[in-house]
Every structure is written in C-alpha cells, then in structure tokens.
Amino acid sequence: MARAAVPGRLNWLAGTLAAARDETAxxxxxxxxxxxxPGHLAGQxxxxxxxxxxxxxxxxSYSIASAPGGARLELTVxxxxxxxxxxxxxxxMAPGDRLELRGPVGYWFVWRPEPAAPxxxxxxxxxxxxLMAMIRAHAAAGSTAPxxxxxxxxxxxxxIYASELSERTAASQLSVTYLYTRAAPAGMPxxxxxxxxxxxAAWPPxxxxxxxxxxxxxxxxxxxxxxxxxxxDPAAIRTERFGxxxx
Amino acid sequence: xxxISRGFSGRRRPGGDRLPPGQYLESGFPVLSAGPTPPVxxxxxxxxxTTEAGQARRWNWQEFTSLPAEQITTDIHCxxxxxxxxxxxRGVCLDTLLDGIATDAGYVMARCYGGYSTNxxxxxxxxxxxxxxxEYEGQPLPPEHGGPARLLVPHLYFWKSAKWVxxxxxxxxxxxxxxxxxxYHDYGDPWREQRYQxx
Numbered sequence: 001m002a003r004a005a006v007p008g009r010l011n012w013l014a015g016t017l018a019a020a021r022d023e024t025a026x027x028x029x030x031x032x033x034x035x036x037x038p039g040h041l042a043g044q045x046x047x048x049x050x051x052x053x054x055x056x057x058x059x060x061s062y063s064i065a066s067a068p069g070g071a072r073l074e075l076t077v078x079x080x081x082x083x084x085x086x087x088x089x090x091x092x093m094a095p096g097d098r099l100e101l102r103g104p105v106g107y108w109f110v111w112r113p114e115p116a117a118p119x120x121x122x123x124x125x126x127x128x129x130x131l132m133a134m135i136r137a138h139a140a141a142g143s144t145a146p147x148x149x150x151x152x153x154x155x156x157x158x159x160i161y162a163s164e165l166s167e168r169t170a171a172s173q174l175s176v177t178y179l180y181t182r183a184a185p186a187g188m189p190x191x192x193x194x195x196x197x198x199x200x201a202a203w204p205p206x207x208x209x210x211x212x213x214x215x216x217x218x219x220x221x222x223x224x225x226x227x228x229x230x231x232x233d234p235a236a237i238r239t240e241r242f243g244x245x246x247x
Numbered sequence: 248x249x250x251i252s253r254g255f256s257g258r259r260r261p262g263g264d265r266l267p268p269g270q271y272l273e274s275g276f277p278v279l280s281a282g283p284t285p286p287v288x289x290x291x292x293x294x295x296x297t298t299e300a301g302q303a304r305r306w307n308w309q310e311f312t313s314l315p316a317e318q319i320t321t322d323i324h325c326x327x328x329x330x331x332x333x334x335x336x337r338g339v340c341l342d343t344l345l346d347g348i349a350t351d352a353g354y355v356m357a358r359c360y361g362g363y364s365t366n367x368x369x370x371x372x373x374x375x376x377x378x379x380x381x382e383y384e385g386q387p388l389p390p391e392h393g394g395p396a397r398l399l400v401p402h403l404y405f406w407k408s409a410k411w412v413x414x415x416x417x418x419x420x421x422x423x424x425x426x427x428x429x430x431y432h433d434y435g436d437p438w439r440e441q442r443y444q445x446x
Contacts, residue, residue, distance in 0.1 A: 009445030014250045047328075047442075049269075051249035056257050059269040061327055084258045084271065092254045099252050105443065107429040108281050217278040221391050224283035234283045235362065241278050 012049060012100045013037060017093055018072055023160045026079040027126060028090040029065060034073050034101055040064055042137035043110040043130045043212065043240075046075070046103035050085060060085045063129040063214075063240075064104065067136035073101075076160060078126035109212065109240045113141035117210045118203045121149045122193070122223050124215020128160050130240060131214055135165075139172060147172075150201050152179040152193055152219060177201035193223050198230055205231035214240040265322055266330055267437035273329035276392065281425065284390045285361035285411055292395055294379065295414040296344060299352045306344075308395070312381065314339045319378060321401040323408070324437040336399055338380030341372040352417035356424060357398050360411040365424035366433060367400065367407055369417060376402055379412060404435040404442070 015032040022028050040046075044064055051057040066074035079090040093099070111119065111134040119138065121131040128151055138147055153159050159178070168174045179197060184190040191197070203209040211232060213223050220241045228234050266272060289308040297303045306314075319336040355367050371377065380399040381388050388394035393410025400407045406426050427433055432441040440446060 010443050012249075049249065050252040050255045050257065052255050052257050053251060055249070056259065057249055058257050058271065059328055060271075088252070088255050093252070094254075097253045098250045100250050105430070108426075217391070221278070221284060228283050234285065237283050239280055239282055241280065 010102045010105070012102050015073065015099050015101050017095050017097050017099075019095060020093070023076060024158055026090070027076055027160050028079070029074055029076045030089060030093070032073045032075065032099075032101070037073055037101075038104070040068055040073075040104035041107070041110040041112065042068060042133040044104035044106045044133075045130065046073075046101045047105060048075070048085070048089075049100040049102070050088060051100070058085050061105070063133070065129050065132050065136075067133060067140045069140065076126070076129045076132070106240075109214070109238050111137065111210065111212065113137065113143045113145075115210065116143070116145045118146045118207050119148070120203050120209040120211045121147070122202075122211065122213040122215075122227075123149065123151045124193075124219030124223070125153060125158070126160065127213075127215030127219070127240070127242070129214075131212060132161055132164075134212065135168065135174060138174075139168065146203075147174045148201065148203060149174065149176045150179065150193070150197070151176060152181060152215070154182040155180060156183070156185050193219070193226065195226055195230060198226055202227070202230070205233070208233070208236065211237040212240075213237060215242075217241040265332055267324055268440045269442075270324055270328055270330040270437065273331050276331060276334075277325065277327070277329055278391050279325060279327060279406070280391070280410065281363065282361060286390070287360045287395055287411055289395050293413060294344075294396070296348060296417070297414065298348060298350045298417045299419050300350075302349075304348060311339065311379070311396070314343055317378065319380070319399065319401075321399075323401050323405050326404040326406055326431065326435070326442050330437075335384050336378065336380040337382035338378035338396070338399055340375060341377040341379070342375060344379065345373065348417075350417045352419055354418040354421045356416040356418055356422060357407075357409040357412055358414040358416060359409050360413050363409060363411065363425050365398075365407050365409045366418075366422055366427055367403070368421075368434070371400060371403065372415075376400065402436075404432075404437050406431065407435050 015034040019031040062075045065076040077089045292308045295305045324330045378399040381396040398409040398412045
C-alpha cells in the first residue's frame with residue numbers, strides 16, 4: 001500500500017491538448033501538456049474539469065493511459081453516446097484547446113515495477129486504459145515480471161491499442177488473450193470470460209500473480225468472482241469498475 | 248477563475264440544487280469496490296460494536312433483523328462524481344444500535360468483511376442520519392452493493408457508507424480507514440467537495 005506516497009492538497013492544473021489519436025470509432029487518446037504535473041503511478045486516474053464560456057462546469061474521472069515519467073500526459077476516453085463530457089473530449093476538443101486536471105488520484109489500483117511477481121491484467125472494454133499504463137510502465141522499467149493480459153471486447157473493431165499490443169507481444173514477454181463477446185474474427189468463437197478461459201490464459205494461483213481487473217461493473221464482478229473461485233487470493237485481486245449496473 | 252474549454256457548452260441536467268458541486272446525475276447504480284465482492288452468508292453474519300474500553304455488543308442476523316427498522320429515502324453522492332436521487336433503503340438506525348452503549352469516543356472505524364474500513368466521527372452516526380441497511384429498493388441488498396448489510400451515511404460521500412459492514416470500533420482519536428490512508432478525505436462532505444486529503 002502506498003503509505004507516505006500520498007501527496008498533500010491536489011490543485012487544479014491547466015492542460016493543453018497537444019495531439020489526439022483516434023484509437024477506435026469511439027475511443028480517442030488525448031495527449032496533454034500539463035505544466036506542473038506532479039507525476040503518477042501506472043493505474044491512477046485524474047479528475048477532469050471542463051468549463052463553458054458562461055462559467056458552467058462539469059467534472060469526470062478518467063484513467064491515465066501513459067506510463068509514468070513521460071513529458072506528456074495521455075488519457076484515453078471512450079465516448080458515451082448520451083454523455084455530457086466524453087463527446088466533447090472525443091469529438092470537439094482540438095489541439096490548443098484547454099481543460100483542467102486534478103490528480104493523480106487513487107493509490108490502490110496501481111502497479112509498481114519493484115516486485116517481480118507475475119502480473120495478470122484483465123480488461124473489459126475501455127477498462128484496458130489503466131492496464132495499458134501498467135503494460136507501458138512494465139516495458140519502460142525493463143521489468144522482468146512475466147505479464148499476461150486477458151482483454152474482453154465486443155468485436156475486433158473495439159480493441160483499443162490494437163497495433164501497439166501486437167507490437168509489444170512480438171517484442172516482449174507480454175501475452176494477450178482476446179475474448180470477443182459479440183462478434184469474433186473468422187475461425188474464433190465469440191464468448192465471455194469463464195473458468196475455462198481463465199484456466200487457459202491466467203497464471204495459476206500457485207504462481208501468486210498480482211491481479212488487476214478493470215472494466216464495466218458486471219464484467220469485473222464476473223471476472224473477480226471467477227478468479228476467487230479458481231483459487232486466487234482475494235487480497236491479491238485489485239479492481240476498478242465504471243459505469244452503471246442498470247439497477 | 249476556471250480555464251475555459253473552447254467549444255464546451257455542457258448540459259444543464261435536472262437535479263439542480265440537489266446536486267453537490269462537481270457531481271452529475273446518474274440513473275443507474277454504479278459499483279465501486281477495491282477488490283472482489285466477499286461472499287457473506289447471513290447464517291455467519293455478525294455485527295459488533297466495540298467501545299474504546301473494549302466492551303462489545305454483538306448481533307447475529309436474526310437478532311439484527313428483529314430490531315426496529317426504518318424506511319429511508321435519500322440522495323446518495325459518490326466521490327467518483329455520480330449522484331443518485333431518491334434511493335430507497337430499509338435498515339436499522341445507528342441510534343438504535345448505539346442505544347445503551349456507554350462511550351466517550353469521538354470517532355468510529357467501520358470494519359467490513361473483505362478487509363475494507365472507513366473512519367467517521369461518532370456524532371455523524373447519531374441523530375437519525377445513519378443506518379445499517381439491508382434492503383435496497385424493496386429487495387435484499389445485492390452482494391455487489393454491500394449485501395447482506397452496509398453502512399448508510401448519506402450526508403457523506405458514499406465510500407463512508409461501508410459495504411459488507413461487520414462492526415464499528417469506537418475510538419478516542421481519529422485514524423485513517425482504507426481510502427483515507429490512500430489520500431481520500433477524513434470527513435467527506437459532498438457539499439464542501441471534500442474528496443481528497445487537504446480539500
């Protein structure tokens with residue numbers, strides 16, 4: 001746990017959009033210049049504040065996608081069709097435009113390079129974002145911890161960071177298992193996370209992996225329960241959930 | 248003065264004066280947990296209040312659900328920015344549970360199945376403002392929302408409403424709970440936007 005690592009008061013900082021990348025039809029990475037950014041750990045998030053001309057403002061939280069230590073801060077935002085903030089960030093905001101950030105926030109769902117325990121990352125949809133920060137941090141630190149990612153998406157077109165994951169798989173010890181819940185590539189069945197998938201793709205509990213699960217609440221609930229049932233120590237499973245449950 | 252985001256107009260949603268600063272209206276009921284949902288059977292469930300002198304009062308599920316219960320209608324506010332208006336709960340008021348317990352403590356640590364904890368001032372649990380809730384919208388409280396029973400302290404950010412609660416430790420001095428140790432505010436008043444330490 002991050003005792004003594006928690007800073008004092010978090011102040012709002014101005015960030016300027018330096019560049020943007022479309023990751024999928026609905027997800028966009030914002031590359032931000034944030035003078036005074038105090039640095040972060042892989043897995044943390046930030047509060048983002050947008051203020052309109054008339055002073056009205058809205059706040060949301062977004063996971064940080066970039067590894068710690070970079071010159072610029074990257075956020076990957078999934079557009080929510082009826083959202084108030086994400087349509088602006090993914091569709092309207094242009095290089096040179098500004099927003100405000102406060103953070104980093106969250107000292108629980110974080111990975112640090114020191115321990116060499118195997119790392120198991122389980123992502124549902126845009127839950128990949130903070131896990132991608134861990135994959136990037138793992139590479140940047142030259143960590144020797146073996147690394148596996150299980151990534152559940154609706155269709156192949158919904159995979160965020162597809163080419164980067166492919167390159168990192170070829171160049172490092174990262175292995176990725178994709179699950180397609182709605183439409184799979186030819187020759188692959190569609191399917192959800194299950195005990196069978198975990199048995200084939202996850203580290204066995206005896207390897208004592210550090211486990212990070214992030215995604216929509218229903219996905220995280222299912223994945224975390226399956227991991228516990230498979231014998232993983234509940235205390236070694238850290239979760240981050242987003243989105244409504246519908247109830 | 249805030250920095251203006253060019254081209255952002257926002258959406259002034261209903262909710263108006265019932266939304267604390269920086270919150271938005273949510274119609275679903277998002278889940279926030281640090282780890283897996285702990286399986287808690289009501290046959291094993293216990294709730295214990297321990298005083299600063301070490302005296303304990305304990306209830307099992309049958310004893311707890313035999314106590315007078317109240318219907319609660321309240322707005323709830325999560326530190327992750329969503330608020331949900333007019334939620335309905337059933338639970339036992341902390342005044343009922345604390346009745347007859349001799350204490351001079353100023354603070355409480357809520358302890359939970361699964362290892363979660365959160366700290367609160369004891370006065371915030373008195374005066375009809377806090378409950379141990381076991382029904383949500385007329386149904387048993389679902390496990391992912393803290394079932395079989397959770398603390399309900401709706402005038403503070405919702406992480407103070409500890410899920411899977413199993414006890415209260417009354418304390419002379421304030422100590423940090425789980426999220427408070429990790430940078431979140433010790434009190435957590437949504438109307439003063441006390442999200443993080445130092446706010």
